[in-house]
Amino acid sequence: MLGSPDSEPLLTQGFPEFLDVDALLAGGWRPLAFQQFILKIHSRCDLACRHCYVYEMADQSWRDQPRRMSDAVADRVTERIAEHASAHDLAEIDVILHGGEPLLAGPDLISRLVRGVRGAVNTGTRVNVNIQTNGVRLNEDFLRLFESLEIRVGVSLDGDAEGQDRHRRFADGRGSHALVSESLHRLTSGPYHHLFSGILCTVDVRNDPVRTYEALLEFDPPAIDFLLPHGNWTSPPPFREPGSAATPYADWLIKIFDLWYESPVLQTEIRLFREIMRQLMGSSSRAETIGLSPVRMVVIETDGGIEQSDILKSTYQGATATGGLHILRDPFDKALLHPAIAARQVGELALSPTCRRCAIVSTCGGGLYAHRYNAATGFSGPSVYCPDLYRLINHIGARCERDMARLRGGG
Numbered sequence: 001m002l003g004s005p006d007s008e009p010l011l012t013q014g015f016p017e018f019l020d021v022d023a024l025l026a027g028g029w030r031p032l033a034f035q036q037f038i039l040k041i042h043s044r045c046d047l048a049c050r051h052c053y054v055y056e057m058a059d060q061s062w063r064d065q066p067r068r069m070s071d072a073v074a075d076r077v078t079e080r081i082a083e084h085a086s087a088h089d090l091a092e093i094d095v096i097l098h099g100g101e102p103l104l105a106g107p108d109l110i111s112r113l114v115r116g117v118r119g120a121v122n123t124g125t126r127v128n129v130n131i132q133t134n135g136v137r138l139n140e141d142f143l144r145l146f147e148s149l150e151i152r153v154g155v156s157l158d159g160d161a162e163g164q165d166r167h168r169r170f171a172d173g174r175g176s177h178a179l180v181s182e183s184l185h186r187l188t189s190g191p192y193h194h195l196f197s198g199i200l201c202t203v204d205v206r207n208d209p210v211r212t213y214e215a216l217l218e219f220d221p222p223a224i225d226f227l228l229p230h231g232n233w234t235s236p237p238p239f240r241e242p243g244s245a246a247t248p249y250a251d252w253l254i255k256i257f258d259l260w261y262e263s264p265v266l267q268t269e270i271r272l273f274r275e276i277m278r279q280l281m282g283s284s285s286r287a288e289t290i291g292l293s294p295v296r297m298v299v300i301e302t303d304g305g306i307e308q309s310d311i312l313k314s315t316y317q318g319a320t321a322t323g324g325l326h327i328l329r330d331p332f333d334k335a336l337l338h339p340a341i342a343a344r345q346v347g348e349l350a351l352s353p354t355c356r357r358c359a360i361v362s363t364c365g366g367g368l369y370a371h372r373y374n375a376a377t378g379f380s381g382p383s384v385y386c387p388d389l390y391r392l393i394n395h396i397g398a399r400c401e402r403d404m405a406r407l408r409g410g411g
Contacts, residue, residue, distance in 0.1 A: 015380040016343035016350070024342060031336040031345055033088035036297035037081055038096045038310070039113060041069045042105040043302045047134050048171040051202055053230045054100070059313035059320065065302045068105050073304040074113050076327050082120035084332040090125055097131040097151075098310075103138065107145050114149045130154060130197055134168065136176060138183035143192045152197040155184055157219075159201065159212035166204060184219045198223030198269075205239050205248045209255040223269040226253060227289075230314035232373035233384050242384055250391035257392075261399060276396050279363035290389075291365040294345035298335055304328055306335050308344075315373040343379070344369060352381050363397075364389050 043065035045055065054062055069077075085093055095117055097110060110131070118127050131146070135155040146153060157180055158164045165175025187196055199221045201212065216224055228249055231237025239248050257273050275290050285291025288309070299307040299320065304327040312319040322338045335341055343350050351366045358364065366372060367383025374381055383389060 015378045016340045017378065019339035019343050021337050021339055021342050024346065029342075029346065031342060032294050032296055033090060034084060034296050034298045034332055034336070035090060035092070036094040036096065037077075038098050038297060038299045039069070039077060040065075040098050040100065040299060040301050040310070041074075041102050041109055041113065042100045043067055044104060045099060045101040045134070046104065046136055046170070047101070047168055047176055049134075049169070050167040051204075051229050053311060053314040057230065057314040058235065058316045059318065061313070061317070061320075062100070067302070069109065069302045069304075071109070071112065073300075073302070073327060074109060075116060076304065077300055078113065078116035078120045080327055080332055081117055082122070085121050085125045087333065092126040092128065093121070094128045094130065097129070099132075101134055101137070102131055103133050103136075103142060107142065110151075111145065111149065114151060128152070132156070132200065134176070135180040135183040138187060140186065143187065143195070146195055147192060151195065153187060153195050154197045154200055155180065155187070156200045156202075157181075157184065157216065158204065159207055160215040163204065163207040163212050163215070166207070167202070188219050188221075193220070196220075196222060198225060198271075200225045200227060202227045202229055203249060203252060204229070205252045209252045210259060213256045213259065217268060221268055223271055225271050226256070228368070228371070228385055228388075230311060230370060231384060232315055232371055233381065234373065234375040235314070236384060237371075240384060240388070245387055247388045247391040249385060250388040250395070253388075253392055254395050257396060258399075261396075273396065276363060276393055277400060280393075280397050280400060285365065288344075289368050290363070292347040292362060293365075294347070295341075295369075296345075298332060298341075300327055306330060306332070308338075308340055309370070311368070311370045314370055316375070319373075350379075354382050358390075360390065360393050360397075363393050 043062050044067050050056060081093065114129050121127055129149065129151045131151055132154045156168070158168060161175065161177040164177040164180065168176045170176065199216050199219065201216060201224060203226055229237045231240060233242050236242050260270055260273060271287060272289065275285055275287050279285060279291050285293035288295045297309065299310050301307055306322055306325040306327060307320040308322060310320060322335055325335050348356060348361065351361065355361050355366045367385055367389050369379060371383040371385055372379045372381050
């Protein structure tokens with residue numbers, strides 16, 4: 001049976017390029033419709049972050065993208081999203097405005113897209129809209145616009161001034177912490193707090209984990225996403241030596257987990273920890289970073305190209321390509337049958353034998369897909385963060401199991 005533990009893995013050298021989608025379909029597999037649409041509405045940024053996977057890593061295709069999504073492409077995007085939602089009878093979809101820095105696209109394009117999608121989809125489909133910004137331009141005018149359009153706002157911040165300004169700088173070397181902090185206070189201390197979806201923080205193990213966590217909590221975020229810096233077996237992330245048993249990232253995250261877990265009131269959700277706990281209790285994953293749930297997201301570039309997750313830009317030039325699919329020519333259903341997108345929906349079958357034999361495979365899910373890349377073998381191996389994930393998941397599992405045992409014993 002497709003997806004059972006006894007099923008043969010689909011991996012070949014260079015996976016997923018040669019994945020036989022027709023064979024999958026003949027075996028009973030069916031793709032799941034996209035639910036998350038990431039719109040790259042502006043392809044440039046007003047910061048020059050050193051750890052940015054779009055501008056600083058392997059894929060440099062941003063140089064060939066138009067700076068701003070055109071009105072014609074934007075209008076076609078809204079039609080395609082509505083077409084897909086209707087064809088698959090989707091009760092809810094997420095539209096994420098992204099970049100580069102999406103605020104550079106300006107209020108007119110943002111309003112055009114959001115009003116366009118909500119006006120085009122069937123009345124039975126709920127449209128959730130989020131924008132992910134570096135926060136530099138998040139002024140009162142934008143906040144009033146987001147209030148009127150019901151757009152939730154995520155902000156990227158790496159901690160205190162030292163942590164933020166280590167990487168998230170302007171091109172001339174100036175740090176961004178002061179400006180982003182000012183914007184966050186504007187978002188969180190006035191009438192707009194309900195728009196705040198959370199903080200995205202890229203981990204740097206040189207920053208003190210507790211000080212980083214406490215600096216983020218100062219803004220009362222409803223959620224924090226701690227992201228491992230993007231890297232792989234060919235281009236390793238900082239301080240992660242491929243094949244080493246050392247666990248610098250797990251050690252860093254565990255210090256925050258223990259502090260968070262022991263808090264008497266868990267008001268701020270840390271998504272990585274919460275997803276691991278959900279997985280350990282048998283629930284399905286809600287994030288592509290962990291677990292085996294099918295990935296149901298698609299990216300539309302500023303030129304209208306339909307692409308895979310932009311995180312894959314950290315691996316090699318052209319990694320996000322879908323064979324030239326374009327919003328002006330192709331429906332989203334066509335992308336569902338692309339081998340690389342199908343590979344993200346077949347669960348354990350897409351994992352290496354090493355991962356399939358692992359005791360925590362259903363929780364880890366092989367880690368983030370981009371982190372498995374090796375120039376020699378494609379995406380057919382474990383995550384370059386395998387030791388860190390193993391240690392972190394087992395630590396969280398042990399903490400939760402001890403507490404469950406106390407509850408079962410009446411303690």
